[in-house]
Amino acid sequence: MALFPDPFSALTSFQQALDALRTSDWLEAGPSGGGAYPPMNVFRKGDDFIIITEIPGVKKSDLDLQVKGRTLRLSGQKALAFPENAAVHRRERLSGRFDRAVTLPVAIDPDGVKAEYRDGVLALFLPRAESDKPRTVRIG
Amino acid sequence: MSKDPKDEGTTMAENKEMAVREKKELVAKEEKTVSGRYFIPYADIYETDDAxxxxxxxxxxxxxxxxxxxxxxxLRVDGRIDTAKYKDMEPVYAEYNIGHYARSFALSNTIDQEKISANLEDGVLTLILPKAKNAQPRKIAIG
Structure with a gap:
């Protein structure tokens, strides 16, 4: 499926696609399925899966990622600092700790998992396990 | 206007569990010429004696x-995300939406425009807007 056939309508159609998936229960089976921080989006690219999550303000060193079987656990903390003598006018950003475990409905290769953190966005590349890949069956 | 900094504390409580919030969509006075939804970035604003x-x-x-x-x-801030990064990716599950960010603030202080500094780190933009010399508080000696 080509998501961006036309660069001018690209974002709008992508946003609509994401909205339409808000009712999907793809990840709901996990111990902290939906509604936990950080919110996650899941994409498919070929045979593999990619989880993307936005955690602005979290330092790479404060992030911990564990993979076991088809369960991923992402935990960490976010601190906000204000100068000693500052008068705070507006405080909307949240701080605190988080710990979220999700179980994927597909088998992944835990050794092949890669994580990339840039500009407050964490991307997890989850290669699908060989044993889980669909096979074409020849009809004799 | 400004709260006592002592009430706010300097380091925020770090042991509480973080909650999920929906992104707020931007309702702009003028419509954007590019398609796609904009969101309002969460902001903290604080003031020190000189900035x-x-x-x-x-x-x-x-x-x-x-x-x-x-x-x-x-003060206007406009940040765009790169949708090309999502090329060839088919969404299968979504908990948040993506989009550009925009927000503007009317400033009450007089700012020294030449000395504004910006830093972007881990998706957080920090703008330091130094107050113009004549807007800084002066201590008046009482004779």
């Missing part, structure tokens, strides 16, 4: 796609 600081969360925005402007005492 005003605006801290905004714009995950996914790179330095090159960020515009900051100050005109007629209005």
């Amino acid at each position: 005003l600081a605006v801290v905004m969360e714009m995950p996914g925005v790179e330095k090159k796609d960020l515009d900051v402007g100050l005109e007629n005492d209005v």
Whole structure:
């Protein structure tokens, strides 16, 4: 499926696609399925899966990622600092700790998992396990 | 106007569990010419004796796609995400939406425009807006 056939309508159609998936229960089976921080989006690219999550303000060193079987656990903390003598006018950003475990409905290769953190966005590349890949069956 | 900094504390409680919030969509006075929804970045604003600081969360925005402007005492920030990164990716499950970010603030202090500094780190934009010399508090000696 080509998501961006036309660069001018690209974002709008992508946003609509994401909205339409808000009712999907793809990840709901996990111990902290939906509604936990950080919110996650899941994409498919070929045979593999990619989880993307936005955690602005979290330092790479404060992030911990564990993979076991088809369960991923992402935990960490976010601190906000204000100068000693500052008068705070507006405080909307949240701080605190988080710990979220999700179980994927597909088998992944835990050794092949890669994580990339840039500009407050964490991307997890989850290669699908060989044993889980669909096979074409020849009809004799 | 400003709260006593002692009430706020300098380090925020770090042991509480973080909650999920929906992104707020931007309802702009003028419509954007590009299609796609914009969101309002969460912001912290604090003031010290010599500067005003605006801290905004714009995950996914790179330095090159960020515009900051100050005109007629209005600070405007516009950050665009790169949708090309999502090429060939088919969404299967979504808990948040993606989009560009924009927000503007009317500033009450007189800012020294030449000395504004911006820093983008881990998706957080920090703007330090130094107050103009004549806007800084002066200690008046009582004779």
